[in-house]
Amino acid sequence: MELIRAIQLLKLNAVSTAWVDAVWDCEFTDAEPLDSTVEDEIKEDVKVFKKVYKQLLGFSKEDSTQSVWNVFGENCVSVKSLVAVLACFVLGAKAKSSSVEQRRHSLQAAAVYLLLLRIPGSVANKVFHQILFDSCLDIVLKCWPQSAGKKRKKETLKSSQGDGKSGKRPKPPKKVSEEMVIDEEDDEEEEEEVYFSAQDLLGMREDVCSLIQTLLKLLENFSLRDKPQSADSCVRLFTELTNLEPLVGELSFSEKRDVDKLQSLPELAYHGLWLLCSSSNHGEGNECRRRVFFTDCCTLFLMMRKERAKPCLLPPSQAVCNARDQAILFISQIVDEQTEATLPLLKILIQHICHQIVEKSEYRASGAQAVGRLVTKMPCQNYADFVKWLFNYSLNTRVAFRMFALDVAMVLLAQEEREADATLEPDLASYLSHRFLVRSVVYGRRSDVSPTVRAHAMHCLAQCLELPSHNATKWIHELFSSSSTAGSQTMMETGHSEQTLKRGETAQKTALTFRTIELTKHKSLAVTTRRSTDELPLAAA
Incomplete structure (x- = not known):
């Protein structure tokens, strides 16, 4: 049978039972490597895992009438040994210095393991192991060549500090914002540089695609x-x-x-x-x-x-x-x-x-x-609720939040104004109007305590006149028309940000508004x- 001939290429009979047990006992983490002689014999056929994959593929189809597990039993093929050998090759490309051969064998062996999981009866035969499954996924990004951006950054930093022989004092490196820095562990281990030809990259990409396609088919039922x-x-x-x-x-x-x-x-x-x-x-x-x-x-x-x-x-x-x-x-x-x-x-x-x-x-x-x-x-109800939330957000003590609230308001003003539907609560109807965004969010920040926010608010007001939305332009004209002086004065009194932002009660109110994110119920996206x-x-x- 073709399947058994393909399986024999993995030299399962040459693998000791003690080694297989050790691999499973350590849960596919720190197992002893496969005997080098056996490993070399397996590697003699560069397409060994592709051949095994091809022969197993027919058993994963819904119309398959034969059980691969019965075939294994009849031919004394140990599923435990098969998984252990596959795991050995999957984990063989964890290092950054892994060769092209190691990476391709790792990806191909991982695809075979995922294919085994697709075959009906894999759960009963205890093929699934969470650590090995996760390793098959993690190995994709470890095998795919990553750019040496870290080294380039260091070289750039050195070159930007000037030449000591020129007599000029070198400029200190610019302080980088914490938001722009990756908090990486300082690994000083020097990994051997591995270079890949275009053919190498195409081969690895083909293996990655095959693995992902196998995973997607697995997720349809598993x-x-x-x-x-x-x-x-x-x-x-x-x-x-x-x-x-x-x-x-x-x-x-x-x-x-x-x-x-x-x-x-x-x-x-x-x-x-x-x-x-x-x-x-x-x-x-x-x-x-x-x-x-x-x-x-x-x-x-x-x-x-x-x-x-x-x-x-x-x-x-x-x-x-x-x-x-x-x-x-x-x-x-x-x-x-x-x-x-x-x-x-x-x-x-x-x-x-x-x-x-x-x-x-x-x-x-x-x-x-x-x-x-x-x-x-x-829908309208959720949109109005968000605009209400955005207004409270625009009163936050952080300058970046107030600036961003203006940016979001301008994007919303560029959209078509919504009309209330039957599901909208009456007390939220006012939040659908562009009038609220113009007067309460944008115009409300024109007297902000921060000059940066004030300038941005005035710039946004000017931009409102150029928006395609006729309503936005209409509300801007209303703000500065004599007929709405009283209304504008009311807005200036109620929306005076210098007093609002300094008031402790408002900060507390804003914090409570933000707590409407259902962190307890939904555990938040972050948690x-x-x-x-x-x-x-x-x-x-």
Whole structure:
């Protein structure tokens, strides 16, 4: 039989039972390496794992009438030994200095293991092991070559400090904002530099695509409901893959899509995220959706997250902005499909964007655009509630928050004014009007205690006259018309920010408003992701 001949290439009979038991006992972490002689014999055929994969593939299909587990039993193939050998090769490419051969073998062995999990009866035969499953996902990013950005930064810093022989005092390096720094562990170990040819990269990309396609087919039926850590690993991997290469064409989402025809890594990744959000197999209620929404936060912030590190800002390049737009499109699609379930998460996501925005104008502008596009998915009731929240947010003691509130207000003013529907509560009707945004949010900041906010508010007022929205222009004219002097005076008295921002009661009121994020009920996007160090600064707001 072809399957048994392919399995024999893995030399399972030459592997000692003691070594196999040791690998399982240490839970696939610090196991002794495979005997070098046996390993070399396996490596003699460079396509060994592809051959095994090809022969196993037929058993994973729904119309398969033969059980692979019976075949293994009849031919004395130990499933335990098979998994141990696969694990040995999967973990063989953990080091940055791993060769191309090690990386490709690792990716191919991981794909074989995931394929085994797809085959009916894998659970009964105890093939699944959480640590090994997570390792198969983590190995994708470890095998994919990463740019040596850290070394380049150090070289740039040295060159920017000037030449000591010139007689000029070198300029001290500029202080970098904490928001822009990655809190990395200072690893002084020098890894051997590995160079890859174009052919090497194409081969590894092919292996990555094969592994991800196998994972996607697995997730269609295999449940991660009781495996939250594995679900986290899937979300993290898919999110990283969305930025690994540019997307060709447009994203589309459908349950009937043929995974084998998806060749772009971002397409594969977003299909994986869609599967996690759309199926009840992978978590109770909004659990998986919450993970996905929170992880997408970094993309919306134009940030990059690394393991055990704070997010770092990415330059707002075309590729980075495209990744942000794809994330918005994906979230919008999920909200359209599952409106009732996702609206609470959308509210939290938008509030996270507002709370974690940085002061740099280009990032504020990008964040405001993201907020503007996401709130279009809200029905009138939720939209009005958000505008009310935005007004309280605009009174926050942090200058960056008040600046961002103005940016968001301008984006909302550029949209078509909403009309109240039957579901809207009467006391929220006023928040739908552009009049409220112009008078209370934008005009309300023209006497802010901060000159930066005051200047930005006046600039926004001037921009209102250029907006395509006729209503925004009308309310600006009303502000400065003689017929509304009394109304303007009332606004000046009630919205006097210098007194408001200095008042302790208002700060407390604002903090309470921010606590309307249902952190206790939903555990927040930040809390559910244990690896994240981001905490929404509610108490300090």
